[in-house]
Amino acid sequence: MPTVAMKVNGASVSHDIPDNTLLVSFLRETMGLTGTHVGCDTSQCGACIVHVNGDSIKSCSILAAQLDGADVTTIEGIANGDELHPMQQAFHENHGLQCGFCTPGMVMSAIELVEKSKNLSEREIREGLEGNICRCTGYHNIVKSVQDAATKMGG
Amino acid sequence: MPEGTVNQGIGASVRRKEDKRFLTGKGRYTDDINRAGQLFAYFVRSPVAHATIKSIKTDKAAAVAGVAAIYTGADVANDGIGGLINGWAVTNRDGSAMHEPPHPILAKDKVRYVGDHVAMVVADSLEKAMSAGELVDVVYDQLPPVIDLASAADNATIHDGMDNNTYFDWELGDEAATQAALSSAARVITTTLRNNRLVPNAMEPRAAVAEYDEIADSYVLHSTTQNPHLLRLVICAFVLGIPESKMQIIAPDVGGGFGSKIYLYAEEACCTWASKKLRKPVKWTADRTQAFLSDAHGRDHINKVQMALDKNNRIIGLRVDTLANLGGYLSAFSVATPTYLHGTLLSGCYDIPAIYTNVKGMATTTAPVDAYRGAGRPEATFIVERTMDIAAREIGMDPAEFRRLNFIPNDAFPYQTAVALQYDIGDYEPTLDKALEMIDYKGFESRRAEAMKRGKYRGIGLSSYIEACGIAPSAVVGALGGRVGLYESAVVRVDPTGTISVFTGTHSHGQGHDTTFAQIVNERLGVPLDSVEIVHGDTNRIQFGMGTYGSRSLAVGGTAISKAIDKVIAKGKIIAAHMLEADDADIEFKDGKFIVAGTDREKSFGEIALSAYVPHNFPHDRLEPGLEETAFYDPANFTYPAGTHIAEVEVDATTGVVEVVDWACCDDFGNLINPMVVLGQVHGGIGQGVGQALLENAHYDESGQLLTASYMDYCMPRADNLPSMKVDHLVTACTHNDLGVKGCGEAGAIASPPALINAVVNALLPLGVTDITMPATPEKVWRAIQDAQTKAAE
Numbered sequence: 001m002p003t004v005a006m007k008v009n010g011a012s013v014s015h016d017i018p019d020n021t022l023l024v025s026f027l028r029e030t031m032g033l034t035g036t037h038v039g040c041d042t043s044q045c046g047a048c049i050v051h052v053n054g055d056s057i058k059s060c061s062i063l064a065a066q067l068d069g070a071d072v073t074t075i076e077g078i079a080n081g082d083e084l085h086p087m088q089q090a091f092h093e094n095h096g097l098q099c100g101f102c103t104p105g106m107v108m109s110a111i112e113l114v115e116k117s118k119n120l121s122e123r124e125i126r127e128g129l130e131g132n133i134c135r136c137t138g139y140h141n142i143v144k145s146v147q148d149a150a151t152k153m154g155g
Numbered sequence: 156m157p158e159g160t161v162n163q164g165i166g167a168s169v170r171r172k173e174d175k176r177f178l179t180g181k182g183r184y185t186d187d188i189n190r191a192g193q194l195f196a197y198f199v200r201s202p203v204a205h206a207t208i209k210s211i212k213t214d215k216a217a218a219v220a221g222v223a224a225i226y227t228g229a230d231v232a233n234d235g236i237g238g239l240i241n242g243w244a245v246t247n248r249d250g251s252a253m254h255e256p257p258h259p260i261l262a263k264d265k266v267r268y269v270g271d272h273v274a275m276v277v278a279d280s281l282e283k284a285m286s287a288g289e290l291v292d293v294v295y296d297q298l299p300p301v302i303d304l305a306s307a308a309d310n311a312t313i314h315d316g317m318d319n320n321t322y323f324d325w326e327l328g329d330e331a332a333t334q335a336a337l338s339s340a341a342r343v344i345t346t347t348l349r350n351n352r353l354v355p356n357a358m359e360p361r362a363a364v365a366e367y368d369e370i371a372d373s374y375v376l377h378s379t380t381q382n383p384h385l386l387r388l389v390i391c392a393f394v395l396g397i398p399e400s401k402m403q404i405i406a407p408d409v410g411g412g413f414g415s416k417i418y419l420y421a422e423e424a425c426c427t428w429a430s431k432k433l434r435k436p437v438k439w440t441a442d443r444t445q446a447f448l449s450d451a452h453g454r455d456h457i458n459k460v461q462m463a464l465d466k467n468n469r470i471i472g473l474r475v476d477t478l479a480n481l482g483g484y485l486s487a488f489s490v491a492t493p494t495y496l497h498g499t500l501l502s503g504c505y506d507i508p509a510i511y512t513n514v515k516g517m518a519t520t521t522a523p524v525d526a527y528r529g530a531g532r533p534e535a536t537f538i539v540e541r542t543m544d545i546a547a548r549e550i551g552m553d554p555a556e557f558r559r560l561n562f563i564p565n566d567a568f569p570y571q572t573a574v575a576l577q578y579d580i581g582d583y584e585p586t587l588d589k590a591l592e593m594i595d596y597k598g599f600e601s602r603r604a605e606a607m608k609r610g611k612y613r614g615i616g617l618s619s620y621i622e623a624c625g626i627a628p629s630a631v632v633g634a635l636g637g638r639v640g641l642y643e644s645a646v647v648r649v650d651p652t653g654t655i656s657v658f659t660g661t662h663s664h665g666q667g668h669d670t671t672f673a674q675i676v677n678e679r680l681g682v683p684l685d686s687v688e689i690v691h692g693d694t695n696r697i698q699f700g701m702g703t704y705g706s707r708s709l710a711v712g713g714t715a716i717s718k719a720i721d722k723v724i725a726k727g728k729i730i731a732a733h734m735l736e737a738d739d740a741d742i743e744f745k746d747g748k749f750i751v752a753g754t755d756r757e758k759s760f761g762e763i764a765l766s767a768y769v770p771h772n773f774p775h776d777r778l779e780p781g782l783e784e785t786a787f788y789d790p791a792n793f794t795y796p797a798g799t800h801i802a803e804v805e806v807d808a809t810t811g812v813v814e815v816v817d818w819a820c821c822d823d824f825g826n827l828i829n830p831m832v833v834l835g836q837v838h839g840g841i842g843q844g845v846g847q848a849l850l851e852n853a854h855y856d857e858s859g860q861l862l863t864a865s866y867m868d869y870c871m872p873r874a875d876n877l878p879s880m881k882v883d884h885l886v887t888a889c890t891h892n893d894l895g896v897k898g899c900g901e902a903g904a905i906a907s908p909p910a911l912i913n914a915v916v917n918a919l920l921p922l923g924v925t926d927i928t929m930p931a932t933p934e935k936v937w938r939a940i941q942d943a944q945t946k947a948a949e
Binding site for chain 1: 170171173174175176177178179180181182183184186187356357358359360408409410411413442443444664665666667831832834835836838839840841842843845865866867871872873874875877879880903
C-alpha cells in the first residue's frame with residue numbers, strides 16, 4: 001500500500017491506501033469528509049468536484065496515489081470559520097439549492113468558474129456549469145447565485 | 156408582529172434554515188452513515204429481460220475471501236419472506252378483479268426485466284462483494300422479451316395466469332354520453348400521443364444501512380426513503396413479519412426523490428433481513444447504473460384521443476384510450492398513477508360535459524413503472540393540452556383564445572367534472588392573461604420574423620394545466636382501491652423555555668420544510684424561526700405519517716401542524732386563565748400574548764410555556780401539566796393548483812436543435828407560505844419537464860437491454876439546456892384547508908412538456924410538421940422536417 005501525503009483543506013495528511021483508491025473514496029472514507037458526493041459512475045454528474053492545486057476536478061476520476069504532494073480543497077474547506085465563502089453565501093441568498101446533494105460539487109465548480117473568468121455572461125455561466133447536474137432547481141437560481149457571487153468576488 | 160421585527164411568517168421569502176449544512180458539506184445522507192463492522196451488499200441482477208432460472212451456483216463466489224453470505228430466491232422463500240406489495244387495486248371494466256402477480260424480493264423461478272434481483276452477495280468490502288458477484292453462476296433459459304407497449308398484449312405471457320399481459324382494464328366516465336357527443340359533433344379531433352418513459356434520477360442514489368440489535372431483537376434501517384412510516388408498515392407487516400415496535404426507520408437528509416423513493420424496494424428488505432441472519436450491519440448503495448436499471452421509472456403511455464367540438468368550437472366530449480406500461484411487476488402505486496391520478500384529470504381546466512377513458516395497465520419485461528414527479532397528471536395534461544393545440548390549429552383559432560373559450564368560468568365553482576373530481580375553486584383566465592402578458596404574446600410574430608432573418612424557426616406554445624394535489628380524503632381513496640389512508644399527523648411540543656419542536660409525518664428531501672413549516676409556527680405563535688425545530692424522517696421520533704409526494708406536505712401536513720397549534724393555543728388559554736384568575740372564555744391570544752379581553756392583564760407565550768411545566772398550583776383535576784398537542788388531519792378534498800405556462804423556442808432546421816429561448820408562467824397555488832421556495836419548486840419542475848420534452852428517454856432495445864443506463868446515454872438537462880424563467884402567481888385560496896394552500900411541487904413538470912411540444916410544432920408548421928413525439932431530440936426534429944418536406948413535394 002503506497003503512502004500518500006497531501007494537503008487537504010490546509011492540513012497535511014498522510015495515509016497508507018490501496019493504490020486503486022479514488023480521490024473521492026479517500027476523502028469520504030479515509031478522511032471522513034462526506035461533503036464530497038458520488039452521484040454517478042461515469043464522471044458525468046459533478047457531485048464529487050473538488051479543487052486540486054486550484055483546478056476543479058471530478059474526484060471520482062483520479063487516484064489518490066497520483067496526488068502525492070497536492071493541495072486539495074473540498075466543500076468543507078472553503079468557508080472562513082463561520083463566515084461562508086461568497087459563493088456559498090450567494091447560493092443561500094438566491095435559493096440556489098434544494099436537496100443539497102449536487103450543491104458541494106456545484107459550488108466548487110462555480111468558484112473555479114468565477115475565479116478564472118471575468119465578466120461572465122449568463123450563457124457563459126450556463127456553459128461553465130455543464131459538468132454538473134442538478135435535478136431540483138432547473139438551474140435558474142443556481143445561475144442567479146453564480147451571477148451574484150461573481151459580483152461579490154469581483155469577477 | 157411587533158414593530159421593528161423582520162417578518163418571518165406566512166408570505167415571507169425567508170432564506171432556508173437547512174441551507175448551511177448542505178453548503179458546508181455537513182449534510183448527512185444515508186451513504187455518509189457507516190457502522191462498525193458493517194458488511195456491504197451487492198446484488199446480482201438479471202442480464203436478460205425474460206427467462207426461467209434453471210440453476211444458481213454460488214460455491215465459487217462463496218469461496219472468495221471476505222464473503223459472508225450469498226442469498227438467493229430459495230433462501231428468501233425458505234425463510235417465508237413475503238414479496239413487495241401492490242398498494243392500490245382497481246376493478247376491471249367487466250367487474251372482475253385486477254391481476255396482482257407476486258413480486259419476490261429475490262427472483263426464484265423467473266426474471267422479468269434486465270436488472271431484476273437474482274442474488275445478494277454480502278462481504279466485508281464492496282469490492283469483494285462485487286468480485287464475488289461476478290462468480291455467481293446463473294443459468295437462464297431465455298423466454299421472448301416483451302418490450303413494445305403497443306403490441307404487449309399479443310406477446311409471450313409474463314406472469315402465469317394473466318391474460319394478454321394486462322394487469323387491469325379500467326374505465327372512468329360515461330362511455331355512452333361521450334360516444335353520443337362524438338357522433339353529434341361538428342368536428343372531431345383525433346390524435347395518437349406518446350408519453351415517453353423517464354427515469355427519475357434523484358441525484359442521490361438509493362441507499363440502505365440496516366442494523367439488527369441482538370439484545371433488543373430490533374432493527375434500525377437508515378434509508379433514502381420519502382416515506383419512512385409507510386416503509387416501516389410495508390416491510391414489517393407484509394415482507395419480513397417484524398413487529399413495528401421493533402423497527403426504526405430513519406430517512407436522514409435525502410438527496411431528492413421525485414417519486415422514485417416513495418416505495419419499499421427489494422434492496423432495503425434484503426439488507427434488513429440479512430442484518431439479522433449475519434448479526435452485522437449491512438450497507439448497500441446503488442451506483443448510477445443500478446439506479447437506472449431498478450429505480451421505478453415514470454410515464455410510458457400511448458394515448459388515442461378523440462375530442463368532439465360543436466359548431467361554436469366548444470368542447471362537448473373527450474374520449475381517451477390509454478395503454479400504460481407498468482413493467483415486469485406492479486410497483487406500490489403503479490396502479491393508482493395511470494388510473495385515479497390520470498383519468499380524473501382529463502377535464503383539465505375545461506368545461507367538458509362528457510368524458511370517457513379506458514386504461515389498460517400492461518406488463519412488459521422492463522423495469523417497474525411508478526409515480527414520477529406529477530404522477531399521472533403530467534400524462535393527462537399532455538393529452539389535453541396537445542389536443543387543445545391540434546384542435547385550435549384545425550379550426551383556425553388562436554390557441555390562447557380557444558382555451559379561454561372553453562375554460563370553466565370562475566363563477567362555476569365548485570365545479571363537478573365528468574371524471575369524478577369536484578374542483579373547489581379556480582380562476583383560469585387571469586393566469587392565462589398574465590402569462591400572455593409576461594411573454595409578450597402580442598409581439599410574437601415580429602420576434603418570429605426577426606428569427607427567420609437569422610435562419611431560425613421560432614415557435615410559441617401554451618399549456619393551461621390543472622393538477623390535483625394532496626391526495627385525499629382517506630374515505631374516497633379507500634373506496635377507489637387505495638390500501639392506505641392519506642391523512643397526516645403533527646405534534647407541536649412547546650418546551651419549558653418557549654422553544655418549539657414540531658414533529659411531522661411528512662418528509663423533506665429538498666422542499667425546505669425546516670423553514671416553511673417553521674414559518675407557520677412563527678405566524679401563529681409569534682416565536683422566532685430560530686426557536687422552532689422541525690423534526691421529520693424518523694419513525695421513533697414521529698408518531699406516524701404518510702411521507703411526502705403528490706404535493707401533500709403543506710396542504711395536508713402543514714394543515715395538521717396548524718390544527719395542532721390551534722390546540723396548543725386553546726390549552727395555553729386555559730393555563731393563562733388559571734394564572735390570571737380569569738374565565739377561560741375571556742382569554743385572547745394575540746401577538747404572542749395571552750390577554751384577558753379588554754384589560755391590560757396578560758401573560759407572554761414564554762410565561763405560559765414555563766408554567767405548563769412548573770404547575771405548582773395547577774388544579775390537576777381539570778388542567779394537566781405540559782404543553783404538547785397532536786393533530787391528525789384528513790382533508791375533505793384534493794387541492795387544485797392551475798395556471799398557464801408558455802414556452803418560446805427557436806429551431807435550427809438544418810441541425811434539428813431546439814433552443815428554449817424564453818419561458819413565462821403564471822400559477823395559482825393558493826396562499827404561499829414562502830414565495831422563494833415556491834418559485835424554486837416551479838423552476839425545478841420546469842427543468843424536469845424540459846428534460847422530458849426535449850432530451851430524456853429510457854430506451855430499451857428489442858432484446859430488453861436498457862440502452863440508456865448511464866449519464867453517457869440518458870440525456871439529463873444541464874444548465875445550458877434551460878433558459879431563465881419568468882415565474883409569477885395569482886391566488887385563489889383553497890377553500891377547505893386552514894392555510895388556503897394548494898401545492899406547487901409538480902406544476903412545472905406537468906405544464907411544461909405540452910407547452911414545449913406545442914412551441915416546437917408551432918415553429919415548424921411553416922415546414923409542414925404537425926406533430927413530434929417526445930423527446931424532440933435534434934435527430935427527431937431534423938427527420939420530421941425532412942419527412943414533412945418529402946411529403947409536401949409528393
